[in-house]
Amino acid sequence: MPRYGTKQREDYKTFKNVFDLFTEKNLDRLMSQGYIEGLESPLSIGKEANVFTARAGDETRVVKIYRLQTCDFNKMFDYIRADPRYVGLKPIQREIIFAWAHREFRNLLKAREAGVRVPTPYAMLKNILVIEFIGDDMAAQKAKNDPPKEPKKFIDEVIRQMKLLYKAGMVHGDLSGFNILNHNDMPVFIDMSQSTTLDNPNAKGYLERDVRNVCKLAEKWGVRYTEKQVLKKVTASRRS
Numbered sequence: 001m002p003r004y005g006t007k008q009r010e011d012y013k014t015f016k017n018v019f020d021l022f023t024e025k026n027l028d029r030l031m032s033q034g035y036i037e038g039l040e041s042p043l044s045i046g047k048e049a050n051v052f053t054a055r056a057g058d059e060t061r062v063v064k065i066y067r068l069q070t071c072d073f074n075k076m077f078d079y080i081r082a083d084p085r086y087v088g089l090k091p092i093q094r095e096i097i098f099a100w101a102h103r104e105f106r107n108l109l110k111a112r113e114a115g116v117r118v119p120t121p122y123a124m125l126k127n128i129l130v131i132e133f134i135g136d137d138m139a140a141q142k143a144k145n146d147p148p149k150e151p152k153k154f155i156d157e158v159i160r161q162m163k164l165l166y167k168a169g170m171v172h173g174d175l176s177g178f179n180i181l182n183h184n185d186m187p188v189f190i191d192m193s194q195s196t197t198l199d200n201p202n203a204k205g206y207l208e209r210d211v212r213n214v215c216k217l218a219e220k221w222g223v224r225y226t227e228k229q230v231l232k233k234v235t236a237s238r239r240s
């Protein structure tokens with residue numbers, strides 16, 4: 001069981017400028033529950049979230065913190081309200097962000113259950129997710145910045161993963177070379193906050209966009225698939 005000590009507390013205080021008191025309190029709680037010992041180093045500052053590595057015993061983990069202040073709530077609300085799992089969500093800033101984090105956690109769980117290569121989700125508390133670190137000594141890089149040695153094999157695996165998701169009744173919704181990591185030449189899907197169920201009226205559009213982005217990535221690496229071919233492969237055994 002990881003210790004909750006002053007040293008670890010000091011560590012993440014160095015990132016304090018990015019956290020409000022509420023987030024700090026929840027990080028404290030995740031530490032006292034043993035999910036993390038402290039934040040280690042920043043991996044990314046995105047549009048909505050800050051991503052850090054964290055220690056937990058011998059393990060490195062990833063902590064994704066949705067910022068409470070600087071999110072685009074209206075856009076988030078528009079996206080999530082179409083998800084049948086979140087009907088009735090009120091347009092209250094905090095509620096939207098918590099639902100957003102909740103949805104990502106739930107999507108990762110569901111994807112993992114379906115056998116899709118995604119980071120294992122460990123914990124979620126309000127606007128914070130603790131998930132598996134993808135990488136070895138270094139974090140795995142985004143596929144767009146780290147072309148695989150065997151691009152055709154990699155793309156075929158991406159398509160196979162999309163199909164597994166689809167069979168489980170889901171679509172990633174923000175799939176591209178930005179949200180596919182290259183881990184030892186195998187794809188890992190990340191960033192599933194936009195992923196939704198196939199009964200979402202926008203699901204078909206998301207799937208088509210995901211397919212388009214994957215075809216673009218493939219083409220960049222000299223692998224030629226038409227969007228029609230990929231869509232057919234992904235949806236082969238289940239028609240929506």
Ligand SMILES: Nc1ncnc2c1ncn2[C@@H]1O[C@H](COP(=O)(O)OP(=O)(O)O)[C@@H](O)[C@H]1O
Pocket residue numbers: 043044045046047048049051062064119131132133134135139140141142178179190191192
């Ligand atoms: N589980 C992980 N393991 C390693 N790196 C990760 C992991 N999750 C996120 N990252 C890194 O952090 C970046 C941002 O994470 P992401 O979930 O895509 O958030 P955003 O919504 O800001 O795009 C990723 O592009 C990747 O470089």
Ligand SMILES: [Mg+2]
Pocket residue numbers: 178179191
């Ligand atoms: Mg991303």
